[in-house]
Amino acid sequence: MKKNPNPDREYKAQLEHSFLMHIGYEYVEVLCSGLDEVKEEWENVKVPESLDRWMNDFTAQERRMKKKRKYGFLANRFVRKAAVIILFLLVFNNILMASVDAYRLRLLESISYIQESFTQINFDLRSPGYKSSIPMNWDGWFYLTYIPKGYSLYDDNITEQSAMLDFKNAGDGRIILQQVSCASSQQLDTENSTITKIIVNEEEALLIEKDDFKIISWLQDDIALYLQGNNINVRELKKVAENIKRDEK
Amino acid sequence: MLAVLLMIEDDKDRDKLEELYKTYRKELYYVAYQILHDYHDAEDVLQTAFIKISKHLDKIGEIRCKKTRGYLVIIVRNLSYDRFNEKKKAIPIDFTDEMAEEADNETSLEDYVLNLERGRELAEALSKINSGYADLLTLKYYYDYSTSDIADMVNLSYDVVSVRLTRARAALKRILSKGGNMYEEKSESGSGV
Numbered sequence: 001m002k003k004n005p006n007p008d009r010e011y012k013a014q015l016e017h018s019f020l021m022h023i024g025y026e027y028v029e030v031l032c033s034g035l036d037e038v039k040e041e042w043e044n045v046k047v048p049e050s051l052d053r054w055m056n057d058f059t060a061q062e063r064r065m066k067k068k069r070k071y072g073f074l075a076n077r078f079v080r081k082a083a084v085i086i087l088f089l090l091v092f093n094n095i096l097m098a099s100v101d102a103y104r105l106r107l108l109e110s111i112s113y114i115q116e117s118f119t120q121i122n123f124d125l126r127s128p129g130y131k132s133s134i135p136m137n138w139d140g141w142f143y144l145t146y147i148p149k150g151y152s153l154y155d156d157n158i159t160e161q162s163a164m165l166d167f168k169n170a171g172d173g174r175i176i177l178q179q180v181s182c183a184s185s186q187q188l189d190t191e192n193s194t195i196t197k198i199i200v201n202e203e204e205a206l207l208i209e210k211d212d213f214k215i216i217s218w219l220q221d222d223i224a225l226y227l228q229g230n231n232i233n234v235r236e237l238k239k240v241a242e243n244i245k246r247d248e249k
Numbered sequence: 250m251l252a253v254l255l256m257i258e259d260d261k262d263r264d265k266l267e268e269l270y271k272t273y274r275k276e277l278y279y280v281a282y283q284i285l286h287d288y289h290d291a292e293d294v295l296q297t298a299f300i301k302i303s304k305h306l307d308k309i310g311e312i313r314c315k316k317t318r319g320y321l322v323i324i325v326r327n328l329s330y331d332r333f334n335e336k337k338k339a340i341p342i343d344f345t346d347e348m349a350e351e352a353d354n355e356t357s358l359e360d361y362v363l364n365l366e367r368g369r370e371l372a373e374a375l376s377k378i379n380s381g382y383a384d385l386l387t388l389k390y391y392y393d394y395s396t397s398d399i400a401d402m403v404n405l406s407y408d409v410v411s412v413r414l415t416r417a418r419a420a421l422k423r424i425l426s427k428g429g430n431m432y433e434e435k436s437e438s439g440s441g442v
Protein backbone atom coordinates (compact mmCIF):
# COMPACT_ATOMS: atom_id res chain seq x y z
CA MET A 1 0.00 0.00 0.00
CA LYS A 2 1.26 3.48 -0.87
CA LYS A 3 2.47 5.33 2.19
CA ASN A 4 0.62 8.58 2.90
CA PRO A 5 3.26 11.34 2.95
CA ASN A 6 1.09 13.58 5.13
CA PRO A 7 -0.76 11.35 7.60
CA ASP A 8 -1.41 14.24 9.99
CA ARG A 9 -2.95 16.42 7.30
CA GLU A 10 -5.23 13.64 6.14
CA TYR A 11 -6.29 12.86 9.70
CA LYS A 12 -7.02 16.52 10.30
CA ALA A 13 -9.04 16.77 7.09
CA GLN A 14 -11.11 13.77 8.17
CA LEU A 15 -11.61 15.27 11.59
CA GLU A 16 -12.68 18.59 10.07
CA HIS A 17 -15.12 16.77 7.81
CA SER A 18 -16.62 14.93 10.77
CA PHE A 19 -16.81 18.17 12.76
CA LEU A 20 -18.63 19.98 9.96
CA MET A 21 -20.97 17.03 9.56
CA HIS A 22 -21.79 17.32 13.24
CA ILE A 23 -22.41 21.07 12.81
CA GLY A 24 -24.75 20.21 9.92
CA TYR A 25 -26.61 17.72 12.08
CA GLU A 26 -27.03 20.29 14.85
CA TYR A 27 -28.11 22.91 12.34
CA VAL A 28 -30.90 20.64 11.11
CA GLU A 29 -31.96 20.13 14.73
CA VAL A 30 -32.07 23.93 15.13
CA LEU A 31 -34.14 24.26 11.93
CA CYS A 32 -36.64 21.63 12.98
CA SER A 33 -36.94 23.11 16.48
CA GLY A 34 -37.60 26.53 14.97
CA LEU A 35 -40.38 25.14 12.80
CA ASP A 36 -41.89 23.17 15.68
CA GLU A 37 -42.18 26.39 17.63
CA VAL A 38 -44.45 27.84 14.92
CA LYS A 39 -46.28 24.62 14.19
CA GLU A 40 -49.69 26.10 14.89
CA GLU A 41 -49.07 28.71 12.20
CA TRP A 42 -48.07 26.41 9.37
CA GLU A 43 -50.56 23.68 10.26
CA ASN A 44 -53.39 26.06 9.46
CA VAL A 45 -51.91 27.11 6.12
CA LYS A 46 -54.19 26.55 3.15
CA VAL A 47 -52.19 25.19 0.23
CA PRO A 48 -53.66 26.27 -3.13
CA GLU A 49 -55.52 23.52 -5.01
CA SER A 50 -53.63 24.48 -8.16
CA LEU A 51 -50.45 23.34 -6.44
CA ASP A 52 -52.06 20.01 -5.54
CA ARG A 53 -53.21 19.58 -9.14
CA TRP A 54 -49.78 20.47 -10.47
CA MET A 55 -48.21 17.92 -8.15
CA ASN A 56 -50.60 15.17 -9.34
CA ASP A 57 -49.79 15.94 -12.97
CA PHE A 58 -46.07 16.11 -12.29
CA THR A 59 -45.91 12.77 -10.47
CA ALA A 60 -48.02 11.12 -13.18
CA GLN A 61 -45.63 12.50 -15.79
CA GLU A 62 -42.63 11.26 -13.79
CA ARG A 63 -44.18 7.79 -13.61
CA ARG A 64 -44.73 7.75 -17.37
CA MET A 65 -41.15 8.90 -18.00
CA LYS A 66 -39.85 6.25 -15.63
CA LYS A 67 -41.83 3.53 -17.45
CA LYS A 68 -40.64 4.82 -20.82
CA ARG A 69 -37.02 4.83 -19.64
CA LYS A 70 -37.42 1.34 -18.19
CA TYR A 71 -38.95 -0.07 -21.40
CA GLY A 72 -36.41 1.82 -23.48
CA PHE A 73 -33.61 0.31 -21.40
CA LEU A 74 -35.14 -3.18 -21.69
CA ALA A 75 -35.72 -2.76 -25.43
CA ASN A 76 -32.16 -1.55 -25.82
CA ARG A 77 -30.85 -4.58 -23.96
CA PHE A 78 -33.10 -6.89 -25.97
CA VAL A 79 -32.06 -5.33 -29.30
CA ARG A 80 -28.39 -5.63 -28.36
CA LYS A 81 -28.82 -9.28 -27.33
CA ALA A 82 -30.84 -10.01 -30.47
CA ALA A 83 -28.16 -8.36 -32.61
CA VAL A 84 -25.46 -10.51 -31.02
CA ILE A 85 -27.52 -13.67 -31.58
CA ILE A 86 -28.28 -12.75 -35.21
CA LEU A 87 -24.61 -11.97 -35.85
CA PHE A 88 -23.62 -15.30 -34.33
CA LEU A 89 -26.19 -17.13 -36.45
CA LEU A 90 -24.96 -15.39 -39.61
CA VAL A 91 -21.35 -16.26 -38.90
CA PHE A 92 -22.29 -19.82 -37.99
CA ASN A 93 -24.40 -20.12 -41.12
CA ASN A 94 -21.56 -18.90 -43.32
CA ILE A 95 -19.12 -21.31 -41.70
CA LEU A 96 -21.61 -24.12 -42.19
CA MET A 97 -22.18 -23.24 -45.86
CA ALA A 98 -18.46 -23.02 -46.46
CA SER A 99 -18.03 -26.32 -44.64
CA VAL A 100 -20.77 -27.91 -46.74
CA ASP A 101 -19.20 -26.56 -49.88
CA ALA A 102 -15.80 -27.73 -48.76
CA TYR A 103 -17.23 -31.14 -47.95
CA ARG A 104 -18.97 -31.34 -51.30
CA LEU A 105 -15.79 -30.37 -53.06
CA ARG A 106 -13.78 -32.97 -51.19
CA LEU A 107 -16.33 -35.62 -52.10
CA LEU A 108 -16.10 -34.73 -55.77
CA GLU A 109 -12.35 -34.73 -55.56
CA SER A 110 -12.33 -38.21 -54.09
CA ILE A 111 -14.38 -39.45 -57.08
CA SER A 112 -12.70 -37.58 -59.95
CA TYR A 113 -9.54 -36.09 -58.42
CA ILE A 114 -10.07 -32.73 -60.08
CA GLN A 115 -7.17 -30.47 -59.10
CA GLU A 116 -7.11 -26.89 -60.48
CA SER A 117 -6.55 -27.06 -64.26
CA PHE A 118 -5.69 -30.79 -64.43
CA THR A 119 -7.90 -33.87 -64.41
CA GLN A 120 -6.33 -36.93 -62.91
CA ILE A 121 -8.12 -40.12 -63.87
CA ASN A 122 -7.75 -43.53 -62.28
CA PHE A 123 -9.58 -46.67 -63.48
CA ASP A 124 -10.79 -50.10 -62.39
CA LEU A 125 -9.90 -53.29 -64.41
CA ARG A 126 -12.00 -54.69 -67.42
CA SER A 127 -11.81 -57.37 -70.26
CA PRO A 128 -9.88 -57.42 -73.77
CA GLY A 129 -10.52 -57.11 -77.79
CA TYR A 130 -8.89 -57.69 -81.55
CA LYS A 131 -5.88 -56.26 -83.51
CA SER A 132 -5.33 -54.39 -86.88
CA SER A 133 -2.12 -52.88 -88.50
CA ILE A 134 -0.04 -52.29 -85.48
CA PRO A 135 3.63 -52.83 -84.53
CA MET A 136 4.82 -56.40 -83.98
CA ASN A 137 5.57 -56.06 -80.27
CA TRP A 138 2.15 -54.66 -79.49
CA ASP A 139 1.36 -57.47 -77.12
CA GLY A 140 -1.38 -56.67 -74.68
CA TRP A 141 -1.97 -53.13 -75.95
CA PHE A 142 -5.00 -51.70 -77.73
CA TYR A 143 -5.17 -50.75 -81.42
CA LEU A 144 -7.70 -49.01 -83.67
CA THR A 145 -9.96 -51.10 -85.88
CA TYR A 146 -11.76 -48.02 -87.24
CA ILE A 147 -9.94 -45.01 -88.60
CA PRO A 148 -11.69 -42.15 -90.49
CA LYS A 149 -10.95 -41.89 -94.25
CA GLY A 150 -7.66 -40.21 -95.12
CA TYR A 151 -5.89 -41.04 -91.84
CA SER A 152 -2.80 -43.28 -91.72
CA LEU A 153 -0.39 -44.39 -89.04
CA TYR A 154 2.22 -41.65 -88.55
CA ASP A 155 4.03 -42.71 -85.40
CA ASP A 156 4.01 -45.27 -82.61
CA ASN A 157 5.77 -45.62 -79.31
CA ILE A 158 5.90 -48.37 -76.72
CA THR A 159 7.37 -48.65 -73.21
CA GLU A 160 6.88 -51.04 -70.37
CA GLN A 161 4.12 -48.85 -68.87
CA SER A 162 2.62 -47.16 -71.95
CA ALA A 163 1.96 -47.27 -75.69
CA MET A 164 1.05 -44.63 -78.26
CA LEU A 165 -0.34 -44.70 -81.85
CA ASP A 166 -0.35 -41.44 -83.81
CA PHE A 167 -2.52 -41.09 -86.98
CA LYS A 168 -2.55 -38.13 -89.35
CA ASN A 169 -4.39 -37.09 -92.46
CA ALA A 170 -3.36 -34.85 -95.35
CA GLY A 171 -4.70 -31.79 -93.56
CA ASP A 172 -4.31 -30.84 -89.86
CA GLY A 173 -6.31 -33.81 -88.65
CA ARG A 174 -4.68 -36.00 -86.05
CA ILE A 175 -5.82 -38.95 -83.93
CA ILE A 176 -3.59 -40.14 -81.09
CA LEU A 177 -4.30 -43.17 -78.98
CA GLN A 178 -2.35 -43.22 -75.75
CA GLN A 179 -2.67 -46.00 -73.29
CA VAL A 180 -1.08 -46.65 -69.94
CA SER A 181 -1.26 -49.50 -67.51
CA CYS A 182 -3.30 -48.71 -64.35
CA ALA A 183 -0.16 -49.09 -62.29
CA SER A 184 0.52 -45.50 -63.31
CA SER A 185 -1.77 -42.45 -63.42
CA GLN A 186 -2.09 -39.71 -65.99
CA GLN A 187 -2.66 -35.95 -65.70
CA LEU A 188 -4.80 -34.32 -68.36
CA ASP A 189 -4.74 -30.59 -69.02
CA THR A 190 -8.42 -29.72 -68.61
CA GLU A 191 -8.03 -25.97 -68.01
CA ASN A 192 -10.65 -23.92 -69.90
CA SER A 193 -12.17 -27.12 -71.31
CA THR A 194 -15.58 -28.76 -71.22
CA ILE A 195 -15.80 -32.13 -69.52
CA THR A 196 -18.72 -34.44 -70.24
CA LYS A 197 -19.41 -37.97 -69.07
CA ILE A 198 -20.18 -40.45 -71.87
CA ILE A 199 -20.32 -44.23 -72.34
CA VAL A 200 -17.71 -46.02 -74.45
CA ASN A 201 -17.95 -49.79 -74.84
CA GLU A 202 -20.25 -49.89 -71.85
CA GLU A 203 -17.66 -48.14 -69.79
CA GLU A 204 -17.93 -44.67 -68.24
CA ALA A 205 -15.70 -42.25 -70.04
CA LEU A 206 -14.86 -38.55 -69.94
CA LEU A 207 -15.14 -36.39 -73.03
CA ILE A 208 -12.88 -33.37 -72.75
CA GLU A 209 -13.28 -30.62 -75.34
CA LYS A 210 -10.76 -27.79 -75.49
CA ASP A 211 -10.73 -25.55 -78.54
CA ASP A 212 -10.23 -27.95 -81.57
CA PHE A 213 -8.98 -30.77 -79.40
CA LYS A 214 -11.11 -33.55 -78.11
CA ILE A 215 -10.04 -36.27 -75.73
CA ILE A 216 -11.99 -39.33 -74.73
CA SER A 217 -10.60 -40.99 -71.66
CA TRP A 218 -11.78 -44.24 -70.19
CA LEU A 219 -10.67 -47.52 -68.73
CA GLN A 220 -10.84 -50.79 -70.60
CA ASP A 221 -9.48 -53.99 -69.12
CA ASP A 222 -6.60 -52.84 -66.97
CA ILE A 223 -5.53 -50.15 -69.41
CA ALA A 224 -6.25 -46.43 -69.19
CA LEU A 225 -7.03 -45.13 -72.66
CA TYR A 226 -6.75 -41.56 -73.96
CA LEU A 227 -8.00 -40.99 -77.48
CA GLN A 228 -7.15 -37.51 -78.67
CA GLY A 229 -8.32 -35.94 -81.92
CA ASN A 230 -8.15 -32.49 -83.43
CA ASN A 231 -10.23 -31.21 -86.31
CA ILE A 232 -12.57 -34.13 -85.82
CA ASN A 233 -16.11 -34.18 -84.57
CA VAL A 234 -17.16 -35.92 -81.36
CA ARG A 235 -19.31 -38.55 -83.12
CA GLU A 236 -16.41 -39.66 -85.29
CA LEU A 237 -13.97 -39.73 -82.40
CA LYS A 238 -16.40 -41.73 -80.36
CA LYS A 239 -16.76 -44.22 -83.17
CA VAL A 240 -12.99 -44.65 -83.22
CA ALA A 241 -13.02 -45.18 -79.46
CA GLU A 242 -15.77 -47.74 -79.61
CA ASN A 243 -13.87 -49.77 -82.22
CA ILE A 244 -10.53 -50.24 -80.53
CA LYS A 245 -9.36 -53.77 -79.81
CA ARG A 246 -6.65 -55.31 -77.68
CA ASP A 247 -3.78 -57.37 -79.10
CA GLU A 248 -3.97 -60.71 -77.26
CA LYS A 249 -0.94 -63.02 -77.73
CA MET B 250 -61.90 -6.88 9.35
CA LEU B 251 -61.22 -6.99 5.63
CA ALA B 252 -62.47 -3.40 5.19
CA VAL B 253 -60.08 -2.26 7.94
CA LEU B 254 -57.18 -4.01 6.28
CA LEU B 255 -58.02 -2.41 2.94
CA MET B 256 -58.05 1.01 4.55
CA ILE B 257 -54.54 0.65 5.91
CA GLU B 258 -52.17 2.68 3.76
CA ASP B 259 -49.06 0.89 2.58
CA ASP B 260 -46.32 3.54 2.49
CA LYS B 261 -44.15 1.40 0.26
CA ASP B 262 -46.72 1.49 -2.53
CA ARG B 263 -47.02 5.27 -2.59
CA ASP B 264 -44.79 7.27 -4.81
CA LYS B 265 -41.97 8.79 -2.71
CA LEU B 266 -42.34 12.22 -4.18
CA GLU B 267 -46.08 12.22 -3.61
CA GLU B 268 -45.51 11.14 -0.03
CA LEU B 269 -42.96 13.91 0.56
CA TYR B 270 -45.39 16.47 -0.81
CA LYS B 271 -48.29 15.14 1.20
CA THR B 272 -46.24 15.18 4.44
CA TYR B 273 -44.48 18.54 4.15
CA ARG B 274 -46.50 20.73 1.77
CA LYS B 275 -48.00 22.99 4.44
CA GLU B 276 -44.72 23.50 6.22
CA LEU B 277 -42.83 24.22 3.03
CA TYR B 278 -45.51 26.54 1.68
CA TYR B 279 -45.35 28.43 4.98
CA VAL B 280 -41.53 28.74 4.75
CA ALA B 281 -41.72 30.04 1.16
CA TYR B 282 -44.51 32.51 1.95
CA GLN B 283 -42.68 33.90 5.01
CA ILE B 284 -39.85 35.00 2.71
CA LEU B 285 -41.77 35.96 -0.44
CA HIS B 286 -45.09 37.22 0.97
CA ASP B 287 -46.75 36.26 -2.31
CA TYR B 288 -48.96 33.18 -2.86
CA HIS B 289 -48.11 32.75 -6.52
CA ASP B 290 -44.39 33.11 -5.96
CA ALA B 291 -44.55 30.65 -3.08
CA GLU B 292 -46.39 28.18 -5.35
CA ASP B 293 -43.79 28.62 -8.08
CA VAL B 294 -40.96 28.06 -5.62
CA LEU B 295 -42.53 24.85 -4.35
CA GLN B 296 -42.98 23.56 -7.87
CA THR B 297 -39.32 24.32 -8.65
CA ALA B 298 -38.22 22.73 -5.39
CA PHE B 299 -40.05 19.47 -6.06
CA ILE B 300 -38.72 19.29 -9.60
CA LYS B 301 -35.21 19.59 -8.19
CA ILE B 302 -35.89 17.16 -5.35
CA SER B 303 -37.23 14.58 -7.83
CA LYS B 304 -33.72 14.33 -9.29
CA HIS B 305 -32.23 13.36 -5.91
CA LEU B 306 -34.92 11.05 -4.52
CA ASP B 307 -32.43 8.24 -4.15
CA LYS B 308 -30.60 10.22 -1.46
CA ILE B 309 -33.75 10.59 0.61
CA GLY B 310 -34.23 7.79 3.11
CA GLU B 311 -37.11 7.90 5.53
CA ILE B 312 -39.94 10.28 4.68
CA ARG B 313 -40.83 11.28 8.24
CA CYS B 314 -37.53 12.21 9.84
CA LYS B 315 -35.67 15.38 10.79
CA LYS B 316 -32.98 14.81 8.19
CA THR B 317 -35.49 14.72 5.31
CA ARG B 318 -37.48 17.58 6.81
CA GLY B 319 -34.37 19.73 7.19
CA TYR B 320 -33.31 18.98 3.61
CA LEU B 321 -36.64 20.05 2.14
CA VAL B 322 -36.74 23.22 4.22
CA ILE B 323 -33.19 24.19 3.18
CA ILE B 324 -34.00 23.74 -0.51
CA VAL B 325 -37.27 25.67 -0.36
CA ARG B 326 -35.72 28.43 1.70
CA ASN B 327 -32.78 28.94 -0.62
CA LEU B 328 -34.97 28.93 -3.70
CA SER B 329 -37.27 31.44 -1.99
CA TYR B 330 -34.34 33.78 -1.27
CA ASP B 331 -33.18 33.38 -4.83
CA ARG B 332 -36.65 34.30 -6.10
CA PHE B 333 -36.86 37.23 -3.71
CA ASN B 334 -33.49 38.63 -4.80
CA GLU B 335 -34.42 38.14 -8.42
CA LYS B 336 -37.62 40.12 -8.01
CA LYS B 337 -36.06 42.93 -6.01
CA LYS B 338 -32.91 42.87 -8.10
CA ALA B 339 -31.00 42.82 -4.80
CA ILE B 340 -27.40 41.73 -4.31
CA PRO B 341 -27.08 39.46 -1.26
CA ILE B 342 -24.51 40.38 1.39
CA ASP B 343 -21.59 38.06 1.72
CA PHE B 344 -18.91 37.53 4.29
CA THR B 345 -16.25 40.22 3.67
CA ASP B 346 -12.79 39.27 2.51
CA GLU B 347 -11.26 40.93 5.56
CA MET B 348 -13.10 38.70 7.94
CA ALA B 349 -12.31 35.66 5.81
CA GLU B 350 -8.59 36.51 5.98
CA GLU B 351 -8.77 36.98 9.71
CA ALA B 352 -10.30 33.60 10.12
CA ASP B 353 -7.77 31.92 7.95
CA ASN B 354 -5.71 30.67 10.86
CA GLU B 355 -5.27 26.95 11.14
CA THR B 356 -7.73 25.34 13.54
CA SER B 357 -6.03 22.92 15.88
CA LEU B 358 -7.16 19.38 16.48
CA GLU B 359 -8.00 20.33 20.05
CA ASP B 360 -10.40 23.01 18.78
CA TYR B 361 -12.37 20.40 16.85
CA VAL B 362 -12.50 17.94 19.70
CA LEU B 363 -13.22 20.42 22.49
CA ASN B 364 -15.97 22.18 20.52
CA LEU B 365 -17.93 19.10 19.61
CA GLU B 366 -20.17 19.53 22.62
CA ARG B 367 -20.82 23.12 21.52
CA GLY B 368 -22.16 21.90 18.20
CA ARG B 369 -25.64 23.30 18.62
CA GLU B 370 -24.37 26.63 19.87
CA LEU B 371 -21.98 26.86 16.91
CA ALA B 372 -24.73 25.94 14.46
CA GLU B 373 -26.99 28.63 15.88
CA ALA B 374 -24.16 31.15 15.76
CA LEU B 375 -23.38 30.33 12.16
CA SER B 376 -27.03 30.57 11.12
CA LYS B 377 -27.22 34.00 12.75
CA ILE B 378 -24.16 35.23 10.87
CA ASN B 379 -25.49 33.96 7.57
CA SER B 380 -28.13 31.24 7.34
CA GLY B 381 -27.16 30.68 3.71
CA TYR B 382 -23.67 29.64 4.79
CA ALA B 383 -25.13 27.22 7.31
CA ASP B 384 -27.43 25.80 4.61
CA LEU B 385 -24.58 25.22 2.17
CA LEU B 386 -22.33 23.71 4.82
CA THR B 387 -25.13 21.37 5.88
CA LEU B 388 -25.88 20.31 2.31
CA LYS B 389 -22.21 19.65 1.72
CA TYR B 390 -21.10 17.89 4.92
CA TYR B 391 -24.26 16.51 6.50
CA TYR B 392 -26.24 15.56 3.36
CA ASP B 393 -23.03 14.76 1.45
CA TYR B 394 -23.99 16.45 -1.81
CA SER B 395 -21.34 17.44 -4.31
CA THR B 396 -20.70 21.13 -4.98
CA SER B 397 -22.21 20.80 -8.45
CA ASP B 398 -25.38 19.16 -7.08
CA ILE B 399 -25.71 21.92 -4.48
CA ALA B 400 -25.28 24.56 -7.18
CA ASP B 401 -28.08 22.98 -9.19
CA MET B 402 -30.39 22.68 -6.21
CA VAL B 403 -30.06 26.28 -5.02
CA ASN B 404 -29.82 27.91 -8.46
CA LEU B 405 -26.25 29.13 -8.10
CA SER B 406 -23.13 28.60 -10.16
CA TYR B 407 -20.50 26.08 -9.13
CA ASP B 408 -17.91 28.79 -8.46
CA VAL B 409 -20.23 30.80 -6.25
CA VAL B 410 -21.07 27.74 -4.16
CA SER B 411 -17.37 26.87 -3.84
CA VAL B 412 -16.49 30.35 -2.67
CA ARG B 413 -19.35 30.47 -0.19
CA LEU B 414 -18.45 27.09 1.25
CA THR B 415 -14.92 28.38 1.83
CA ARG B 416 -16.32 31.48 3.49
CA ALA B 417 -18.70 29.39 5.58
CA ARG B 418 -15.80 27.33 6.90
CA ALA B 419 -13.87 30.50 7.56
CA ALA B 420 -16.83 31.98 9.44
CA LEU B 421 -17.06 28.89 11.60
CA LYS B 422 -13.35 28.96 12.32
CA ARG B 423 -13.67 32.58 13.34
CA ILE B 424 -16.44 31.66 15.75
CA LEU B 425 -14.24 28.97 17.19
CA SER B 426 -11.26 31.26 17.54
CA LYS B 427 -13.33 34.04 19.10
CA GLY B 428 -14.80 31.54 21.50
CA GLY B 429 -18.23 33.14 21.33
CA ASN B 430 -20.92 34.45 19.03
CA MET B 431 -20.26 36.76 16.16
CA TYR B 432 -23.11 38.70 14.60
CA GLU B 433 -23.51 40.52 11.32
CA GLU B 434 -26.29 42.86 10.45
CA LYS B 435 -28.77 41.19 8.11
CA SER B 436 -29.41 43.17 4.96
CA GLU B 437 -32.93 44.24 3.93
CA SER B 438 -32.57 42.29 0.73
CA GLY B 439 -32.85 39.09 2.65
CA SER B 440 -30.21 36.85 4.02
CA GLY B 441 -29.45 33.37 2.99
CA VAL B 442 -27.42 32.95 -0.16
